[in-house]
Amino acid sequence: MAQSPVDVSGILDPPPGIDPDCLLFLGDPEKKTYSAMTRLWMPVSAAICLGIGSIFTNVAAKMPIRAGIHKHVLNVALGAAIGEGAHRYRDSLASEKDIQYYHYMVLHPEDFPAPERKTYGQVLKPWVPVR
Numbered sequence: 001m002a003q004s005p006v007d008v009s010g011i012l013d014p015p016p017g018i019d020p021d022c023l024l025f026l027g028d029p030e031k032k033t034y035s036a037m038t039r040l041w042m043p044v045s046a047a048i049c050l051g052i053g054s055i056f057t058n059v060a061a062k063m064p065i066r067a068g069i070h071k072h073v074l075n076v077a078l079g080a081a082i083g084e085g086a087h088r089y090r091d092s093l094a095s096e097k098d099i100q101y102y103h104y105m106v107l108h109p110e111d112f113p114a115p116e117r118k119t120y121g122q123v124l125k126p127w128v129p130v131r
Helices: 020-025 036-060 069-107
Strands: none
Touching: 036 069
């Protein structure tokens, strides 16, 4: 059975002067291609760093580790927020760069010829098993 194409008209409109196909590079709004590691790496690592930094501040001041626990919790939350912001910023930079690359490829197709398709027989070399 052939599936009918999904109608995406009106979901995202490209900026004026940009090829509509560039929407492929604007990111994944539903985040279907993100793994848990990709999605959580920056927020979790920033939260851990700020939390450990808060604990080391207590150790350096010769205070008990649990003193000022509210500071630890706030630093972990702040680290998660900073990490989330950094993740979104990096994602937007990468998608803008991809759009610029794609736009250049659309404007200069002669510099990007279609690759020659090869079969496995053309790629793999003859192999003789050693027994």
